[in-house]
Amino acid sequence: MDMENQARVKAAAEKYNPEELVVILGGGEAESSGLAAETVTVGDPAFAGPLAGVSLGLKVYHILEDEVKEACDPKVYEEQIGMMEMVLDKEAITQEVRRIREQYSKY
Amino acid sequence: MLPVIKGAAYCLFHGPDLVMVSGTTYRTERIQNPNSDYIKAVPSRLRKFQDVVGYLPNQVYIGNIWPEDMPKYTRPWYENLIPDAKPQGPFGELVPQNLLYGVLKLADSFDLVVLEKDFQERIKPEMVATGLFQEQDFAKWKEGASLEAIQKEIETAHAEPLNLDGQLVGCVRRAHELDPALQAEVMLENLLAKATAVWTVRRFLKNTGFDPKEIEYIIETTEEACGDMNQRGGGNFAKSIGELCGLVNATGSDIRSFCAGPAHGMMAAAALVQTGVFKNVLVVGGGSGPKLGMNSRDHVKKGMPILEDMLGTFAIVVGENDGVNPVIRTEFIGRHKIGTGATPQAVMEALVAEPLARAGLKFGDVDRYAPELQNPEITEPAGAGNVPLANHKMIAALAVMKGQVPKAEMEAFVQAHGVPGYAPTQGHIPSGVPFVGYAREGILNGKYKRVMIIGKGSLFLGRLTNLFDGISFIIEPNIKETKPEGIDEEAIRSLVANTLRKVAEELKG
Numbered sequence: 362m363d364m365e366n367q368a369r370v371k372a373a374a375e376k377y378n379p380e381e382l383v384v385i386l387g388g389g390e391a392e393s394s395g396l397a398a399e400t401v402t403v404g405d406p407a408f409a410g411p412l413a414g415v416s417l418g419l420k421v422y423h424i425l426e427d428e429v430k431e432a433c434d435p436k437v438y439e440e441q442i443g444m445m446e447m448v449l450d451k452e453a454i455t456q457e458v459r460r461i462r463e464q465y466s467k468y
Numbered sequence: 469m470l471p472v473i474k475g476a477a478y479c480l481f482h483g484p485d486l487v488m489v490s491g492t493t494y495r496t497e498r499i500q501n502p503n504s505d506y507i508k509a510v511p512s513r514l515r516k517f518q519d520v521v522g523y524l525p526n527q528v529y530i531g532n533i534w535p536e537d538m539p540k541y542t543r544p545w546y547e548n549l550i551p552d553a554k555p556q557g558p559f560g561e562l563v564p565q566n567l568l569y570g571v572l573k574l575a576d577s578f579d580l581v582v583l584e585k586d587f588q589e590r591i592k593p594e595m596v597a598t599g600l601f602q603e604q605d606f607a608k609w610k611e612g613a614s615l616e617a618i619q620k621e622i623e624t625a626h627a628e629p630l631n632l633d634g635q636l637v638g639c640v641r642r643a644h645e646l647d648p649a650l651q652a653e654v655m656l657e658n659l660l661a662k663a664t665a666v667w668t669v670r671r672f673l674k675n676t677g678f679d680p681k682e683i684e685y686i687i688e689t690t691e692e693a694c695g696d697m698n699q700r701g702g703g704n705f706a707k708s709i710g711e712l713c714g715l716v717n718a719t720g721s722d723i724r725s726f727c728a729g730p731a732h733g734m735m736a737a738a739a740l741v742q743t744g745v746f747k748n749v750l751v752v753g754g755g756s757g758p759k760l761g762m763n764s765r766d767h768v769k770k771g772m773p774i775l776e777d778m779l780g781t782f783a784i785v786v787g788e789n790d791g792v793n794p795v796i797r798t799e800f801i802g803r804h805k806i807g808t809g810a811t812p813q814a815v816m817e818a819l820v821a822e823p824l825a826r827a828g829l830k831f832g833d834v835d836r837y838a839p840e841l842q843n844p845e846i847t848e849p850a851g852a853g854n855v856p857l858a859n860h861k862m863i864a865a866l867a868v869m870k871g872q873v874p875k876a877e878m879e880a881f882v883q884a885h886g887v888p889g890y891a892p893t894q895g896h897i898p899s900g901v902p903f904v905g906y907a908r909e910g911i912l913n914g915k916y917k918r919v920m921i922i923g924k925g926s927l928f929l930g931r932l933t934n935l936f937d938g939i940s941f942i943i944e945p946n947i948k949e950t951k952p953e954g955i956d957e958e959a960i961r962s963l964v965a966n967t968l969r970k971v972a973e974e975l976k977g
Contacts, residue, residue: 390851440813441813441814444816444869447865448858448861
């Protein structure tokens with residue numbers, strides 16, 4: 362996750378109640394999505410950005426996960442995500458992000 | 469009449485030592501963490517010239533192997549080099565680093581590139597032997613410098629070193645003491661873009677026999693900015709390139725839109741030709757020094773050689789319809805509008821589905837889609853996946869959503885209509901344009917009936933807008949416009965002229 366996004370997530374976690382905050386990822390690969398999920402839970406694995414050593418433990422989902430899909434207006438989801446749902450490896454991404462969430466999310 | 473693609477040239481320049489001088493990944497790490505494992509490992513992971521000659525994606529780039537044939541070769545390509553591969557191809561060539569430094573010196577109008585005396589003398593005959601340079605090109609070269617003098621420039625005047633296999637052979641000096649836009653790092657970057665473009669335009673002229681005097685306008689489409697502190701992007705790369713290629717009748721300018729620049733350039737060239745403003749327009753892009761070794765941290769971590777050691781270039785001439793060369797269908801340009809939105813779906817809808825629908829075409833009517841053509845061997849280890857494949861899957865998925873392709877046939881559609889990635893990750897270089905040469909050849913020999921080139925750009929990188937960008941255009945065979953039988957244009961013209969003359973006489977009384 363780039364420095365700017367790390368700073369944004371950190372600022373949001375400080376401004377709002379972290380328990381009520383959900384990070385939605387949109388990465389195209391399981392590995393990079395997993396790293397982003399790790400960044401907003403355990404902290405920046407590259408130890409380079411504002412979340413280095415900062416364990417926010419936020420709830421984190423990928424936009425392709427069924428829990429997110431069910432929470433969206435089906436028409437909007439189809440319009441915005443329908444194409445990418447067919448393109449990306451939904452299973453691998455879901456599995457990776459869920460693994461990180463279940464292991465490291467505090468909320 | 470629709471404009472045509474008169475020809476294209478593509479060259480790659482090997483710059484392994486420049487990974488550690490111009491490449492931003494290395495430069496940044498050197499400042500932050502000069503003793504890191506990455507910094508220590510880089511020199512041992514740089515490739516030799518023979519390794520880049522035998523590297524499949526490079527052979528495809530210069531036209532020796534068609535992109536469709538890439539799946540026949542075993543990956544990783546960097547371990548399965550092509551035996552007996554040649555650095556020359558029908559589109560251009562692979563240029564070794566010593567000659568890159570030579571053309572860098574040739575492109576220097578302000579005495580900023582200094583080469584070591586013996587090295588400078590050694591490369592002259594090699595450059596002449598390429599057939600692209602003559603003795604008079606070197607007339608302005610002063611005698612080269614001593615290594616001590618070069619070392620002094622680097623140590624005391626912030627010059628950037630030019631190394632060959634780790635040995636110092638020259639430097640690039642700053643063009644101003646204080647101006648940040650004219651520091652040696654920036655001058656090296658801009659001179660690399662200019663010099664590599666000069667070589668490729670000369671290669672185009674030599675390969676095609678095109679008369680340089682016939683080119684009337686030049687559009688340069690890299691992502692670099694040349695200027696001083698009062699106008700960092702003032703320009704003009706285009707004219708500086710044309711000046712060294714004998715394009716004496718041309719003027720020109722630079723078009724910028726990150727990676728989508730070349731597609732914008734092609735569109736603008738096509739429009740200028742079709743409207744009769746200019747007969748022949750050159751669209752050109754030189755190489756990017758800062759992007760050398762961009763993903764090298766990941767390559768080193770995964771035990772790979774540093775594959776981003778090539779500067780990519782192209783030169784394409786768009787000209788008046790000659791009845792032979794493939795045409796650009798200017799009436800069906802796809803564009804990412806400001807109101808389009810930035811989701812991949814919205815982008816693909818705007819760039820692919822919308823122009824196809826307007827042209828009354830189905831997704832399957834396009835033989836090949838050429839979007840971002842990055843070499844996957846470079847991007848996959850960095851977690852960015854196979855970019856062209858992802859683009860082709862998006863196009864296939866959009867076709868499924870439009871009910872034009874059954875979902876079960878998505879994979880087959882990707883195979884049949886995609887183009888495997890083979891371009892170096894040089895920003896503007898992979899974005900569709902590398903395939904223009906193949907599209908022209910394929911259409912001329914009947915292999916393709918229709919090709920779509922798709923340029924996409926990430927504007928957020930400039931921190932002025934979060935908007936995305938993109939332009940697409942369709943290339944088709946040149947079908948001669950037929951006139952209905954029985955109509956003689958000359959007779960009609962003479963009839964109209966006679967009638968007007970009579971009316972004028974009657975009015976005169």
